[in-house]
Amino acid sequence: MQTIQQTGLSSLEAQLAQDLEFLELPAKPWVPERKHDGKPVLDVVVIGGGMCGLAATAKLILSGITNVVAYDAAPAGLEGPWVTFARMQTLRSPKGLSGPSLGLPQLTFRAWFTAQWGTQAWHLLDKIPKGQWMDYLVWYRKVLGLPVRNGVRMTGVTPVDDLIAIDIDGAETGRILTRRLVLATGRSGLGGFAVPDFLKGVDRAYWAHSADDIDFTALKGKRIAVIGAGASSMDNAATALEAGAGAVDMLIRRKDMPRINKMTGIGSQGVVHGMHELPDAWKWKFVDYTATTQTPPPRSSTLRVSRHANARFLLDCGIVTVREDGDGLLIETTQGPLRYDFLIAATGFSNDFDGRPEFAALAPHIRKWSDGRQTPDMGPPRRGMSEAPDLGPSFEFRERVAGACPILARIHCFNDAAMLSHGKVSGDIPAVSAGADRLVRGIAASLFAEDVDTHFANLVAYDTPELHGDEWTDSTPFLHKETAA
Ligand SMILES: Cc1cc2nc3c(=O)[nH]c(=O)nc-3n(C[C@H](O)[C@H](O)[C@H](O)COP(=O)(O)OP(=O)(O)OC[C@H]3O[C@@H](n4cnc5c(N)ncnc54)[C@H](O)[C@@H]3O)c2cc1C
Missing domain, CATH: 3.50.50.60 (FAD/NAD(P)-binding domain)
Structure with missing residues (x-):
């Protein structure tokens, strides 16, 4: 039995490797190396190695942004709530969700499960035992070789020129520099317990x-x-x-x-991709209604x-x-x-920054919905919504006062606190791949724009010939003669 199970998983891993090869993934690295005072600078640091952190890290690497590290304060295998404070027996979601699989069938929970226990067991499975979901996330990280470092807590964030200095403590200590920071810090992502x-x-x-x-x-x-x-x-x-x-x-x-679980009831690709494009009043209305009716x-x-x-x-x-x-x-x-x-x-949890000393330097500058995005027609301020960060299209923070803390545009809030701005794509299982895709497209575009001089210089310097000059005969003189006659 043991051997069959192991063979199942290794065969799945071989199929995944082949799919990635067919898709030419990971894409070739393309972000120019950056140094600061002679020291290396990371392209992206992800804080949090839970489901969102893993999906974001995987998507970055598949997109050719490879100078990336994810840190998690928890020991390996204990990230997130699943085997710590989640006291349910099974996941609350249905078993068939594609979750963090990023569009790759072999990366789904279902593929991982059936590779080990077979199709019949899949049909007999009701909901996913929470420990098994954790096992799947551990496998996901391993099979993609994601650079997650455990036992490392981020304790502070400070701007240094156009870079972000991150203080870390635990299994690794010191200050590291990065160009972009992704906060995949979970349900209490910016705050703490409510x-x-x-x-x-x-x-x-x-x-x-x-x-x-x-x-x-x-x-x-x-x-x-x-x-x-x-x-x-x-x-x-x-x-x-x-x-x-x-x-x-x-x-x-x-x-x-x-x-009645209202939002689950209307779940669709329209909700996933359309919510963040809606006018603010509509976003507010959906979240407010869901908060009022409760799950x-x-x-x-x-x-x-x-x-x-x-x-x-x-x-x-x-x-x-x-x-x-x-x-x-x-x-x-x-x-x-x-x-x-x-x-x-x-x-529940709050996102009011109070429980997170690591954000002390940034918190006063972060624009919230209560800083103007919430208008009187939306109704009275509502706890849990009014203090939500007012995020840009790639989950990036915005400044409360223009020019006061420009580094915020390089810090991406990929956690539950993004829901009012982005819909439910950075917390729950159903749409986390869509969220990671949106996040990484934005990061890729902004890194490319920031390095545009280098990319243009590379364009000018590129000199590998496609044609060698022996592929055609130049008949221009003959044409000229004809025209002259
Ligand atoms: C009890 C519970 C049950 C849930 N059940 C479901 C469900 O069945 N279905 C569903 O769709 N959703 C469920 N959710 C919602 C959601 O899917 C989970 O919260 C999920 O864990 C979100 O993943 P995440 O990566 O955003 O956060 P997490 O899994 O919480 O990961 C965040 C990680 O960030 C790390 N971290 C935070 N701050 C720092 C720091 N400063 N330095 C270093 N590391 C840091 C933490 O150690 C943690 O491991 C549940 C949530 C909870 C709380």
């Missing part, structure tokens, strides 16, 4: 964010509150229940659970909670205050006071 005001000041011994590293065994027998009605709240509640929690209450502000948790995740007799769904239960006392947590809700030992806040 923490409701009522939790500020509450002792962290009594609560955790759903993306924290939570010791669920310590919750055995305890009374647990989980805030939220989204996928992560279900996953965390279920994990607590399965670990033997005494009782778990889902505290849900809404009167009813969101039931329901998957049915299987909800059942994973409700099948426990000691789980309760408390709807219309807004939280007024939370405080700790001798008996744990006392939560005042719109339904009255409730007591718990521990609370898990599945309250």
Whole structure:
């Protein structure tokens, strides 16, 4: 069995290699070498070796931009949420998505899966186990030989002339220079955890964010509150229940659970390629509507909670205050006071830069939607949208004040925070290849334009003859004679 599986994967890898050869990929490197004070300069640094970072790095290299390095703070194989704080059992998305495959059939999850377990197993598979998705991403990186360096955190970004200096720490330390920076930093890409005001000041011994590293065994027998009605709240509640929690209450502000996954329902290539071209008011309208109607948790995740007799769904239960006392947590809700030992806040992420000291030098200069792109006809400011960065066509930041920080045009926000400007092409699985394509086209065009003198000089200097002069006979004198007669 083991041998068959290995043969399957190596045969897939051989097919992939052949496809790449047929397509003449990777394209030949074309970006002129750049130095600064005699030291080498990278063409692109990608921060983040999760799914978006891998797709972006792969697309850059396939496009002949090869002087590229990706860094990830996490150890290899632990990038992103999949085997760390994602507490679902399977992916939320359907299994057939082409994900980061960049248009190459042999790079899809399906090809990777069927090469090892066969077509019948594929048909029997319901949703992708999250650990298996991580295994696939590990393979993706390996088979493409992507230059990802793990255990390296970016700690600062500063402009140096027309370059970007990046401070790194961890397995590699120091300052590196690059011409372009791609921030594939994930769902909390520019900010951190979104923490409701009522939790500020509450002792962290009594609560955790759903993306924290939570010791669920310590919750055995305890009374647990989980805030939220989204996928992560279900996953965390279920994990607590399965670990033997005494009782778990889902505290849900809404009167009813969101039931319909609206954006998935209208998913199409039109949405993928058309959203970022829409007028701003329309972009706002789509994102605002989706935020208002909310995305329901998957049915299987909800059942994973409700099948426990000691789980309760408390709807219309807004939280007024939370405080700790001798008996744990006392939560005042719109339904009255409730007591718990521990609370898990599945309250999502923010993009307000507060949680990211590495962006301190840039943050004040980054233009947001609230800096003029959001107009009164779009309605009142909305948290999560108003502070979204106002990005250019290749995910590049824009300056709040023209000329104050021009390097921003070379820094690309390829993460969840790009959604309002670009649609969902830089976070979720379905359209990440389209996002990587859009990103890399922009980077390629801007690098080419920046080096145009060199490219023109190369044009002038190019002297390999196509014709050697022996391919034809010059009959011009004869023609002249005819004309003269
Ligand atoms: C719990 C959960 C479940 C999800 N399930 C699904 C799903 O089923 N289907 C779907 O389509 N989408 C899902 N998503 C959304 C999305 O697909 C994932 O968030 C996905 O991981 C996005 O990939 P990414 O590369 O943008 O971010 P990540 O995978 O989070 O990768 C970002 C990487 O950047 C690194 N990093 C960040 N800052 C730095 C720094 N300063 N220096 C160095 N490294 C840094 C991090 O270590 C991390 O590995 C889920 C998201 C979450 C949170």
